[in-house]
Amino acid sequence: MHARYLIIGSSHAGREALAAIRMADPQGRLVMLSRERHRPYSPTILPYVVSGRSDPRKVGLGSVAWFAENRAELVLDAQVVAVDADARAVRLADGGCWTYDKLLLATGAEPVVPPVEGLEGVRYHVLRTLDDALAIRARAATARRAVVLGAGLVGMHAAETLAGAGLDVTVVEMRPHVLAEYFDPRASTLIRETFERHGTHMMMGRRVERAAGVETEACRLGLDDGTELEADLLLVAAGVRPALRMLADSGIATDKGILVDTRMRTARDGVWAAGDVAQAPGFPTGAPMVNGTLPEAVEQGRIAGMDMAGDDDLRPYLGGIPLNTYGFFGRHAVAVGAAAAPAGDGVEVVTDEGDGYCRIALKDNRLIGLAAIDRVMDAGILWRLIQRRVDLGPVRDRFLSHPLETARALMSRGWR
């Protein structure tokens, strides 16, 4: 079978590319393959499936009607196991084969399971797929004690959810801080303390070394400091890595992820990659980085789709900027750019804890990062200010004292 456009992966990057292709080419056959048996959904929704807040039947990213409107075919239960860029073909686990003119790899990321002695012998969960979420949900119904391994976004979301479900939750994190890839130590501390106030045990700077099963489904964990923990539900949330297994011998260059340029093109003709699987130029240096967030998957997916369809309006990628919003226990945190950049070496840091927490990092009077907790911020505007290297010199003091309003005024002026 042949498609003009073949997209592997049905989540944010794939969906956005699909829409972008259809903007420019209403005709060419467009096929999306997903290894899932479920219709497309976002991994980000999964903690809320665990908690029951989101109905698994209502979390769809693209309805049947949406695919029909876009004249795109969605093929489920189609796991790609090999890519042959010379023959412009992909092979499926069931032996099937698709050929293509243009291929997008939007296969996202997969959980990393750290080397913990005995882990393979005990029952543990990960959280990346809808089936994972449903399994955790089922287990949480009877479990009493949960241990979450890792305090990244997935671990933190899951910990809150499980605590909300009434479980006694312990989070074990190797690094000294939660969400260390986004927030500075002070902000991380404020977030951690909130969890502790809600009864979650936060064990920072500790490592799980051993795991052993006990009777029923529970397990016992040994930490590096000698602590022993028992868990009815063990969630491994120790990070993710790009899903590239099917690329062996494909000639598609990879490092941590699939290396792409500012148009999301890989090293091979006719092959693009976007989203969590891609390693695209980072901002501002251009050094390749995996920036596994949802807005980034959307941005890259759109660029890939436009380039695949030859859309003249394409504006090349400006470089990945770490960026996230985070809601926890009714509170609200934002981190944009190098929000944790230490002061010195030209970087100026201004922190304000007057009304909520706000940490602003400037370099040459340009915003390079901002973290805030319980302060209303327009993450999208801040992201633009960083990306466009907007000179804040003329409004510096006002920006430092009133970042929200000043950023809005700068943008509004720019749009008029």
Add this chain to the structure above:
Amino acid sequence: MASQDTIRFISERCDGCGDCMTACAKAKGSASRVAIVAGSDGGWEMALCRQCGDPKCVANCPAGALDKHRDSGIVDWFKDLCVDCHLCTVGCVYGGIVFDPAAGHVQKCDMCDGSPACVPACDKGALEHLSAAGRLHEIHADKEDMFVPGLSACQGCNSELLIRHTMRRIGRNSVVAAPPGCIPGMGTVGYNGQTGAKMPIFHPLLTNTAAMLGGVKRQYERKGRDVTVVALAGDGGAVDVGFQSLSGAAERGERVLFICVDNEGYMNTGMQASGSTTFGSWTSTTPVGEIGRGKSTDGKYLPQLLMGHGCAYVATASTAFLDDYHAKLEKALEASRTGFAYLHVHAPCPTGWRFPAAMTTEVCRRQVETNFVTLWEFTPEDGLCFTRGVGRPRPVSDYVGMIGKYKHLGPAELERIQASVHRRVEVLQGFRRRSTAAG
């Protein structure tokens, strides 16, 4: 997808009072979804959802909790699907979807079901609800286009827009008269025996348009047929040589709709001045040189003269305010069933007036914003009503400065134009009886 409503912010008029925010907060029972913030130059700026055509907040939502409505164009937010991840706020560069700590979730403008509370709350006129495009689209999209697809109008001419809208509305059961001028010139009456419109259209003389049309109508009435008869004339065919027959038809109350498309001169024959050409304008017969300074007298203001005829309906219109035009077209058609109806549509001419073709609608808007053109309607019962307030005009130089035909004007001439604009508004205000629009 239909075109969409938006709220326009006119920063120059905003004084930062925050009444819009108060009104929004009150209407929604939550934090205001429109934010006015201080700008860096002492002025004011606004953050508000623009109901984008290709909204990034929607693309960023993992939960399907945001969706752009196909018909209204509003980006809707669904509380029960939202999971409070706030990723939508990352997509928005306008500050249009924002976490509201008191509510515990994001909030955005939903245009209050079509009548935004913030707009009327601003008594400085700094917010404008631009709703025409979407509504007009809804009303007229399915109607038959009556005009040739290919035509020979100048680039940027707004007459095509006007003709298509008008013809779509009046439909096939009509007869159109297009006397000499740009409108037949661009192909309405057709070439080589082929017509450019799907309804009967004829090409009277400049001098006898209204008389012929009146006769056509009477003949149909005698035959017992209800047919709409409309003239699409230029200002030459109305203000100058066509005036005698127009005046006569108006006096007799012929049941005719006469539309004058006023580009202030004989533009398709070489840009000669007409009676409608305004003071100071360069034309080929009012040149600018050692002695000449463009036209030395003011233009004749035909709509006011027609008002003096006591017509059943008289109105002025601008294609920058198409919803206003459509409302007047309805009334004019209705009035033409019992008496004479006259519409005067201002049609800036990029070729003859010398401004960039892409600027026509902006020029139209600026004419109105400066009161150089005023929008009003008149019936013998109600007198004159402004359909757009004339209270806070921009200086007329904001308009004159956009137009090449005024390029040579000095401060004294500008002052004279400004004075005549003021005078005309005052005169028109004198005709108000039960005016509803704020003057």
